[in-house]
Amino acid sequence: ETGVTQTPRHLVMGMTNKKSLKCEQHLGHNAMYWYKQSAKKPLELMFVYNFKEQTENNSVPSRFSPECPNSSHLFLHLHTLQPEDSALYLCASSPRTGGVNEQFFGPGTRLTVL
Amino acid sequence: KNEVEQSPQNLTAQEGEFITINCSYSVGISALHWLQQHPGGGIVSLFMLSSGKKKHGRLIATINIQEKHSSLHITASHPRDSAVYICAVWEETSGSRLTFGEGTQLTVNP
Numbered sequence: 595e596t597g598v599t600q601t602p603r604h605l606v607m608g609m610t611n612k613k614s615l616k617c618e619q620h621l622g623h624n625a626m627y628w629y630k631q632s633a634k635k636p637l638e639l640m641f642v643y644n645f646k647e648q649t650e651n652n653s654v655p656s657r658f659s660p661e662c663p664n665s666s667h668l669f670l671h672l673h674t675l676q677p678e679d680s681a682l683y684l685c686a687s688s689p690r691t692g693g694v695n696e697q698f699f700g701p702g703t704r705l706t707v708l
Numbered sequence: 709k710n711e712v713e714q715s716p717q718n719l720t721a722q723e724g725e726f727i728t729i730n731c732s733y734s735v736g737i738s739a740l741h742w743l744q745q746h747p748g749g750g751i752v753s754l755f756m757l758s759s760g761k762k763k764h765g766r767l768i769a770t771i772n773i774q775e776k777h778s779s780l781h782i783t784a785s786h787p788r789d790s791a792v793y794i795c796a797v798w799e800e801t802s803g804s805r806l807t808f809g810e811g812t813q814l815t816v817n818p
Contacts (some may be wrong), residue, residue, distance in 0.1 A: 635810065636811070637794070639805060684749070693798075693802050694739040694758070698753065700741075701748060701749055702748075
Protein backbone atom coordinates (compact mmCIF):
# COMPACT_ATOMS: atom_id res chain seq x y z
CA GLU A 595 0.00 0.00 0.00
CA THR A 596 1.27 3.45 -0.82
CA GLY A 597 0.12 6.99 -0.15
CA VAL A 598 -3.01 7.63 1.86
CA THR A 599 -5.76 5.02 2.04
CA GLN A 600 -9.28 5.33 3.40
CA THR A 601 -11.89 2.73 4.28
CA PRO A 602 -14.66 2.22 3.62
CA ARG A 603 -15.00 4.02 0.29
CA HIS A 604 -18.78 4.19 0.61
CA LEU A 605 -20.96 4.12 3.73
CA VAL A 606 -24.70 4.33 4.20
CA MET A 607 -25.92 4.67 7.76
CA GLY A 608 -29.05 5.52 9.68
CA MET A 609 -29.21 8.39 12.11
CA THR A 610 -29.02 6.05 15.11
CA ASN A 611 -26.04 4.02 13.87
CA LYS A 612 -22.47 4.20 15.06
CA LYS A 613 -19.74 3.77 12.47
CA SER A 614 -16.08 4.64 12.02
CA LEU A 615 -14.01 5.89 9.11
CA LYS A 616 -10.40 4.84 8.89
CA CYS A 617 -7.42 6.56 7.30
CA GLU A 618 -3.89 5.23 7.00
CA GLN A 619 -0.84 6.94 5.54
CA HIS A 620 2.31 5.18 4.38
CA LEU A 621 4.34 8.33 3.76
CA GLY A 622 6.08 8.71 7.10
CA HIS A 623 4.21 11.94 7.78
CA ASN A 624 3.51 13.36 11.20
CA ALA A 625 0.39 15.42 10.52
CA MET A 626 -3.04 14.14 9.54
CA TYR A 627 -6.25 15.95 8.65
CA TRP A 628 -9.98 15.28 8.27
CA TYR A 629 -11.91 17.32 5.72
CA LYS A 630 -15.60 17.41 4.78
CA GLN A 631 -16.61 18.10 1.18
CA SER A 632 -20.29 18.82 0.62
CA ALA A 633 -21.81 19.25 -2.82
CA LYS A 634 -20.94 22.57 -4.45
CA LYS A 635 -18.98 23.74 -1.39
CA PRO A 636 -15.25 24.16 -0.73
CA LEU A 637 -13.46 21.60 1.37
CA GLU A 638 -13.94 22.29 5.06
CA LEU A 639 -11.23 21.44 7.55
CA MET A 640 -12.56 19.43 10.49
CA PHE A 641 -9.60 18.27 12.57
CA VAL A 642 -5.80 18.40 12.53
CA TYR A 643 -3.44 16.08 14.35
CA ASN A 644 0.30 16.59 14.70
CA PHE A 645 2.40 13.82 16.25
CA LYS A 646 -0.86 12.17 17.49
CA GLU A 647 -1.99 15.32 19.29
CA GLN A 648 -5.07 17.21 18.15
CA THR A 649 -4.05 20.74 17.21
CA GLU A 650 -7.23 21.97 15.55
CA ASN A 651 -10.94 21.35 15.93
CA ASN A 652 -12.81 23.57 13.53
CA SER A 653 -15.98 23.82 15.65
CA VAL A 654 -17.06 20.34 14.62
CA PRO A 655 -20.20 18.92 16.31
CA SER A 656 -19.51 16.31 18.97
CA ARG A 657 -21.27 13.62 16.94
CA PHE A 658 -17.95 13.48 15.05
CA SER A 659 -15.20 12.10 17.26
CA PRO A 660 -11.64 11.77 15.91
CA GLU A 661 -8.98 9.40 17.16
CA CYS A 662 -5.30 9.30 16.27
CA PRO A 663 -3.57 6.32 17.93
CA ASN A 664 -0.30 6.93 16.07
CA SER A 665 1.08 9.14 13.30
CA SER A 666 0.04 6.67 10.60
CA HIS A 667 -3.60 6.11 11.53
CA LEU A 668 -6.56 8.41 11.91
CA PHE A 669 -10.16 7.50 12.67
CA LEU A 670 -13.41 9.42 12.59
CA HIS A 671 -16.07 7.92 14.82
CA LEU A 672 -19.62 8.79 13.84
CA HIS A 673 -22.76 8.59 15.97
CA THR A 674 -26.29 9.99 15.76
CA LEU A 675 -25.53 11.79 12.51
CA GLN A 676 -27.96 13.99 10.62
CA PRO A 677 -28.86 13.80 6.92
CA GLU A 678 -26.97 17.06 6.35
CA ASP A 679 -23.80 15.23 7.38
CA SER A 680 -23.94 13.32 4.11
CA ALA A 681 -20.78 14.28 2.24
CA LEU A 682 -17.40 13.10 1.04
CA TYR A 683 -14.97 12.81 3.95
CA LEU A 684 -11.36 13.18 2.97
CA CYS A 685 -8.27 12.38 4.95
CA ALA A 686 -4.91 13.99 4.22
CA SER A 687 -1.41 13.90 5.61
CA SER A 688 1.64 16.15 5.48
CA PRO A 689 5.18 15.98 6.83
CA ARG A 690 4.19 18.24 9.72
CA THR A 691 1.96 21.16 10.56
CA GLY A 692 3.16 24.74 10.64
CA GLY A 693 4.06 26.64 7.51
CA VAL A 694 3.65 25.47 3.95
CA ASN A 695 3.46 21.70 3.84
CA GLU A 696 2.10 19.85 0.83
CA GLN A 697 -0.87 17.75 1.81
CA PHE A 698 -1.49 14.32 0.31
CA PHE A 699 -5.10 13.22 0.12
CA GLY A 700 -6.81 9.87 0.37
CA PRO A 701 -9.59 8.79 -2.00
CA GLY A 702 -12.33 9.75 0.44
CA THR A 703 -15.31 8.03 2.02
CA ARG A 704 -18.69 8.86 0.49
CA LEU A 705 -21.11 8.98 3.45
CA THR A 706 -24.87 8.92 3.12
CA VAL A 707 -26.99 9.41 6.24
CA LEU A 708 -30.57 8.27 5.91
CA LYS B 709 -17.94 35.66 0.09
CA ASN B 710 -15.22 33.03 0.05
CA GLU B 711 -11.65 34.21 0.53
CA VAL B 712 -10.65 32.14 -2.51
CA GLU B 713 -12.69 32.59 -5.66
CA GLN B 714 -12.34 30.52 -8.81
CA SER B 715 -13.60 31.17 -12.31
CA PRO B 716 -15.23 29.80 -14.24
CA GLN B 717 -17.26 27.40 -12.10
CA ASN B 718 -17.85 25.14 -15.08
CA LEU B 719 -15.88 24.88 -18.30
CA THR B 720 -16.48 22.72 -21.36
CA ALA B 721 -13.83 22.47 -24.04
CA GLN B 722 -13.04 20.50 -27.16
CA GLU B 723 -10.05 18.22 -27.22
CA GLY B 724 -6.93 20.13 -28.14
CA GLU B 725 -8.08 23.51 -26.82
CA PHE B 726 -5.99 25.70 -24.54
CA ILE B 727 -7.67 26.05 -21.15
CA THR B 728 -7.30 28.65 -18.43
CA ILE B 729 -8.73 28.44 -14.92
CA ASN B 730 -8.43 31.48 -12.67
CA CYS B 731 -8.06 31.85 -8.92
CA SER B 732 -8.28 35.10 -6.98
CA TYR B 733 -7.80 35.46 -3.25
CA SER B 734 -8.36 38.26 -0.80
CA VAL B 735 -5.88 37.44 1.96
CA GLY B 736 -2.12 37.49 2.36
CA ILE B 737 -0.71 34.09 1.54
CA SER B 738 2.45 32.09 2.05
CA ALA B 739 1.81 29.86 -1.00
CA LEU B 740 -0.89 28.61 -3.32
CA HIS B 741 -1.83 25.03 -4.18
CA TRP B 742 -3.50 23.71 -7.32
CA LEU B 743 -5.23 20.36 -6.92
CA GLN B 744 -7.09 18.00 -9.23
CA GLN B 745 -10.09 15.94 -8.13
CA HIS B 746 -11.36 13.12 -10.31
CA PRO B 747 -14.97 11.88 -10.27
CA GLY B 748 -14.15 9.14 -7.77
CA GLY B 749 -13.23 11.80 -5.23
CA GLY B 750 -9.49 11.38 -4.87
CA ILE B 751 -7.45 14.59 -4.88
CA VAL B 752 -4.02 14.90 -6.47
CA SER B 753 -1.59 17.75 -5.92
CA LEU B 754 -0.59 19.51 -9.14
CA PHE B 755 1.47 22.53 -8.08
CA MET B 756 2.57 24.47 -5.04
CA LEU B 757 3.87 27.93 -5.82
CA SER B 758 4.59 31.20 -4.10
CA SER B 759 5.94 33.19 -7.04
CA GLY B 760 6.40 33.12 -10.79
CA LYS B 761 5.54 30.13 -12.88
CA LYS B 762 5.78 26.34 -12.80
CA LYS B 763 5.35 23.83 -15.62
CA HIS B 764 4.72 20.10 -15.56
CA GLY B 765 3.96 18.43 -18.84
CA ARG B 766 0.95 20.16 -20.39
CA LEU B 767 0.12 22.03 -17.19
CA ILE B 768 1.36 25.51 -16.36
CA ALA B 769 0.63 27.45 -13.18
CA THR B 770 1.36 31.13 -12.68
CA ILE B 771 0.93 33.42 -9.73
CA ASN B 772 0.98 37.20 -9.32
CA ILE B 773 1.34 37.95 -5.62
CA GLN B 774 0.75 41.69 -6.02
CA GLU B 775 -2.52 41.12 -7.86
CA LYS B 776 -3.50 38.15 -5.64
CA HIS B 777 -4.22 36.04 -8.65
CA SER B 778 -3.16 32.68 -10.04
CA SER B 779 -3.95 30.86 -13.25
CA LEU B 780 -3.80 27.22 -14.23
CA HIS B 781 -3.32 26.55 -17.93
CA ILE B 782 -3.73 23.27 -19.77
CA THR B 783 -2.28 23.06 -23.26
CA ALA B 784 -3.55 20.57 -25.85
CA SER B 785 -6.40 19.48 -23.57
CA HIS B 786 -7.52 15.87 -23.57
CA PRO B 787 -10.68 14.12 -22.30
CA ARG B 788 -8.62 12.59 -19.48
CA ASP B 789 -8.09 16.14 -18.16
CA SER B 790 -11.79 16.21 -17.24
CA ALA B 791 -11.90 16.75 -13.49
CA VAL B 792 -12.51 19.38 -10.84
CA TYR B 793 -9.57 21.74 -10.40
CA ILE B 794 -9.25 23.27 -6.96
CA CYS B 795 -7.24 26.28 -5.85
CA ALA B 796 -6.19 26.50 -2.20
CA VAL B 797 -4.01 28.96 -0.28
CA TRP B 798 -1.91 28.87 2.84
CA GLU B 799 -2.86 32.10 4.59
CA GLU B 800 0.02 33.97 6.18
CA THR B 801 -1.76 34.08 9.52
CA SER B 802 -3.17 30.56 9.70
CA GLY B 803 -0.11 28.35 9.85
CA SER B 804 -0.66 25.13 7.96
CA ARG B 805 -4.40 25.58 7.37
CA LEU B 806 -5.46 25.56 3.72
CA THR B 807 -8.36 27.71 2.50
CA PHE B 808 -10.02 26.19 -0.55
CA GLY B 809 -11.90 27.56 -3.53
CA GLU B 810 -15.10 25.90 -4.69
CA GLY B 811 -13.41 24.28 -7.65
CA THR B 812 -13.80 24.46 -11.42
CA GLN B 813 -15.49 21.54 -13.16
CA LEU B 814 -13.69 20.96 -16.46
CA THR B 815 -15.14 18.71 -19.17
CA VAL B 816 -13.08 18.07 -22.28
CA ASN B 817 -15.03 16.49 -25.12
CA PRO B 818 -13.37 14.33 -27.79
